[in-house]
Every structure is written in C-alpha cells, then in structure tokens.
Amino acid sequence: EDKVVQSPLSLVVHEGDTVTLNCSYEVTNFRSLLWYKQEKKAPTFLFMLTSSGIEKKSGRLSSILDKKELFSILNITATQTGDSAIYLCAVLKETSGSRLTFGEGTQLTVNP
C-alpha cells in the first residue's frame, strides 16, 4: 500500500526562525513529489520535484528530493506569521494519472 508520512505533525516557532518539514514516501512507480500550502480552504501549489538532488527555490522557501532515501524536505527561512498554515506533501505515480496521495500534513504556527 502506498504511504506518505510527514513529520512533525505540528510545529510552533517564532518569527525569524528557520524550519524544516519532512516527507517520506513508499510508493510503487514514483513519478513526482509535490508540496502544497493550505491556509483556509484551497491548497496552493508550492513545488513539484521529480529529479533527485535538484533544489527548487521560491523566495524564502526551498525544497529538495532524495529518490534514493525516499524523502523530501521543505525549508522555510526567516519565517513570518503569514507562513502559518498546513503544509501538505503528496506523491504522483507513473501509473495513476493525476491522482495524488497525500501525507497527513504539518501544521506550522509562527508566533510574532
């Protein structure tokens, strides 16, 4: 059975801290790993990672995939209160079209 596991499940930090969110996966026919940010309703797309070892960056957020060890990390530097959200990790498979298998999510709270 396909499995996506995120850790920690929740995290509370102060503004300015750097955080690292983890996502490990066990799936057959892996294609890509995606990160989403969910604040209220709609998860918003952050990154899609397909190749191992290539870092993707967007402002203070960055992410990297390790296909040998089957995990990904999402880093957020100089956190702001607006980064408070649930961060979701999901996996796409070669054989399942656009179907995403999600982890439980990490609830990040950034206090001023």
Add this chain to the structure above:
Amino acid sequence: KAGVTQTPRYLIKTRGQQVTLSCSPISGHRSVSWYQQTPGQGLQFLFEYFSETQRNKGNFPGRFSGRQFSNSRSEMNVSTLELGDSALYLCASSHTNWGTEAFFGQGTRLTVV
C-alpha cells in the same frame, strides 16, 4: 487566468438526502480530480476524470459518483447522505492526465445533519 471554481461553497443537508457539487477547472485543463478532506483522514482521493472518462477511482462507496462534461466541467454526486460524509470536498484541475501539478479550488463545505 481564472482559477478552479467550485460551487456551492457551503451546503447543509440532512441524512438520506443527495447532493451535487460542481467544479469548473482552469481553462485548458482537461483533468479534474476530487478529494474529501476531514480532520481525521486528511485528504482522500475520490476519483479523477479526463476527457469525460473516469481514469482513477479511490476507495469510496458507490454512493459517491461523478461525471465530466465536454467542456471539462465536472460534478460529483453523493446519494443517501450519512453524517460521516460531512467534509470539505476539494476539486483539482491539471493540464493533462500525465501527472503534472494540480491546482485546487476553494472547496465545498458539506455538513450533514
């Protein structure tokens, strides 16, 4: 470019009723997937449609069904509602069915009483 549009945003139904939710994908996107999100189970895949055909189906009972129209708009239907069907239902659209990034709508919050 308009995003994914889901209607209605909120619904309250009683047990035993049925409900239909609608999703209009991003223009040009042909794949539409539906997910159920609950606090205990997280995001669970319901089904995916591409070019009016169901391409994938999750582990939900037959009370959950869907369809896609020629303009890529999709509907999902839940019959004989149960209290446990209360959830946020999210629709996601993708450009193709070959596993590109998916973009989500705001969701429909369904409450069954």
